[in-house]
Amino acid sequence: MTLILHGFQFSVYTRIVKVILAEKAATYQYTEVNPFAADMPLSYLDLHPFRRVPCLKHDGFILFETSAISRYINSLFPDPDFVLQDGKALARMEQVLSIIDSYFYPHLVRQVFSHGYFLKQFNEAADPEELAAGLAAAPSILNSLEKIADEGLILNGASSTLADLHLGPMMDYFMMTDEGKKMLKEYPALSGWWDNEQKRPSLIESRPEFPQS
Numbered sequence: 001m002t003l004i005l006h007g008f009q010f011s012v013y014t015r016i017v018k019v020i021l022a023e024k025a026a027t028y029q030y031t032e033v034n035p036f037a038a039d040m041p042l043s044y045l046d047l048h049p050f051r052r053v054p055c056l057k058h059d060g061f062i063l064f065e066t067s068a069i070s071r072y073i074n075s076l077f078p079d080p081d082f083v084l085q086d087g088k089a090l091a092r093m094e095q096v097l098s099i100i101d102s103y104f105y106p107h108l109v110r111q112v113f114s115h116g117y118f119l120k121q122f123n124e125a126a127d128p129e130e131l132a133a134g135l136a137a138a139p140s141i142l143n144s145l146e147k148i149a150d151e152g153l154i155l156n157g158a159s160s161t162l163a164d165l166h167l168g169p170m171m172d173y174f175m176m177t178d179e180g181k182k183m184l185k186e187y188p189a190l191s192g193w194w195d196n197e198q199k200r201p202s203l204i205e206s207r208p209e210f211p212q213s
């Protein structure tokens with residue numbers, strides 16, 4: 001069985017897949033693809049028609065969309081299992097994955113992290129309006145995750161699910177900004193989750209190096 005992960009070194013979604021593969025101690029090959037590069041090989045569109053990363057290839061089976069990839073890896077390597085059987089916990093996990101895709105990534109990564117940290121690392125112009133728009137969206141996103149962490153069915157530091165493994169890389173990027181660090185302090189249950197989650201070895205080992213960090 002050959003697993004090939006196509007990803008980009010700074011991609012938070014690629015990092016989610018790297019974290020899950022590491023948690024499963026899975027062996028895989030890695031191919032770097034920069035989806036933002038003008039000269040990205042057009043052959044990559046055969047793997048991912050939306051020109052994004054990551055994409056997983058398992059022999060002839062091609063899969064994109066990170067939630068689908070993480071579920072597939074979870075079923076390929078059953079131990080440890082990151083999908084709980086309890087209906088309520090499972091629903092919360094799905095809810096967190098959806099909150100991440102719909103709100104956390106577009107606002108707290110693409111707006112706050114990109115314009116508050118990432119672009120500066122490469123001496124590229126950041127847009128303060130993008131940063132401000134992301135920060136304005138942050139309270140409702142963090143509050144919804146706070147309620148879930150406080151409820152304790154998932155994001156509880158005891159039983160890890162795909163929600164922990166997806167949220168970790170996203171939160172790590174948000175926390176690279178001064179604004180993110182300051183804001184998270186207002187959410188005690190989520191802060192408690194992050195204090196614990198940031199020590200996960202697979203998260204630390206997959207952290208990309210930035211030029212000025």
Ligand SMILES: N[C@@H](CCC(=O)N[C@@H](CS)C(=O)NCC(=O)O)C(=O)O
Pocket residue numbers: 010011012013014035036051052053054064065066067101
């Ligand atoms: N829904 C996709 C999102 C993947 C995604 O947005 N990846 C980013 C990198 S983190 C990307 O490829 N961006 C390229 C672009 O926006 O042009 C998934 O779950 O995999």
